[in-house]
Amino acid sequence: MDTQPTKRVLVVANRTAATHRLLEEVSRRRKSGPCQFALLIPDVTDRKKADWTLENALPMIQRAAGGPVEGLVGGADPFTSVQNAVHDGNFDEIIVSTLSKKTSKWLRRDLVRKVEGLGLPVAAIVPGQARPSLDQNAEDLMMWERRALTGQGRRFEGPGIGDERSRGE
Numbered sequence: 001m002d003t004q005p006t007k008r009v010l011v012v013a014n015r016t017a018a019t020h021r022l023l024e025e026v027s028r029r030r031k032s033g034p035c036q037f038a039l040l041i042p043d044v045t046d047r048k049k050a051d052w053t054l055e056n057a058l059p060m061i062q063r064a065a066g067g068p069v070e071g072l073v074g075g076a077d078p079f080t081s082v083q084n085a086v087h088d089g090n091f092d093e094i095i096v097s098t099l100s101k102k103t104s105k106w107l108r109r110d111l112v113r114k115v116e117g118l119g120l121p122v123a124a125i126v127p128g129q130a131r132p133s134l135d136q137n138a139e140d141l142m143m144w145e146r147r148a149l150t151g152q153g154r155r156f157e158g159p160g161i162g163d164e165r166s167r168g169e
Contacts, residue, residue, distance in 0.1 A: 003034075004033045004034055005034070006034040006035065006036055007029075007033065007034065007035045007036070007092040007093060008035075008036050008037075008038070008089065008090055008091045008092050008093075009026075009029060009035050009036070009037050009038070009091065009092065009093050009094070009095060010037075010038050010040055010082070010085055010086065010089060010091040010093070010094045010095070011026065011037055011038065011039045011040065011061065011069075011094075011095045011097065012040050012042055012078075012082055012094060012095065012096045012097065012115070013039065013040075013041070013057070013095075013096075013097035013098075014041050014042070014043060014050075014053055015053075015099060016097040016098060016099060016125070016127075017039060017041070017053050017057035017061065017097065018053075018056060018057040018060045018061075019097065019127075021097070021125050021127070022061075022095070022097040022125055023060055023061065023063075023064040024064075025095060025097075025123070025125055026061055026064040026065050026095075027064040027065075027066075029095075030064070030065055030066050035065070036067075036070075037061065037065045037069045037070070038069065038070040038071075038072055038085070038089060038091070039054070039057065039058060039061055039069055039070070039071050039072065040072040040073075040074055040081060040082065040085050041053050041054065041071075041072070041073050041074060042074040042078040042079075042081035042082055042085075043074065043075075043076065043077070043078040043081065043105075043106075044073050044074055044075060044076065044081075045076050047073070050073045054071040054073070058071050072085055072089075078106055078109070078111055079109075079111055079114045079115070082094070082111075082115050082118070083118060086118050086120065091120060092120065092121075093120055093121040093122070093123070094115055094118075094120050094121070094122045094123070095122075095123050095125060096111065096112050096115060096122060096123070096124050096125070097124075097125040098111075098112070098124065098125070098126050099126075099127065100126065100127045100128055101126065104126070107126070112124045
């Protein structure tokens with residue numbers, strides 16, 4: 001019997017951790033094969049805000065993942081937090097969920113491109129961007145991610161749960 005290996009997926013999110021788009025992507029990944037997920041809140045300057053996100057978003061992500069999801073809290077620098085999590089966590093791929101290009105500090109700081117430099121497949125979930133389908137090839141996915149980073153092809157999408165302005169990404 002051929003069994004697929006379990007993929008370890010690092011989900012990088014803060015204010016977007018409980019949004020519909022991210023939950024759909026986690027569910028889609030789960031349905032595509034065995035996965036284990038970890039949610040990293042990478043830019044923690046206030047532990048109470050990170051705890052709030054984990055307390056509220058983690059149960060929703062666990063439902064989408066169909067099982068337990070590890071909650072991780074990083075430090076003040078988002079990239080260093082992702083880098084440390086990748087080093088310590090034996091992940092196979094990364095999902096970065098950000099706010100829109102207009103409001104995202106992570107996109108302005110080129111976080112997605114820096115995370116791509118860690119050598120794992122990276123998917124960016126950015127509000128207002130079309131989502132790639134499962135049957136697109138790697139070049140199509142790269143173009144989609146590039147459009148997400150440059151803001152091309154934007155359309156309005158309202159805020160999701162956890163999109164308060166006072167917190168990090």
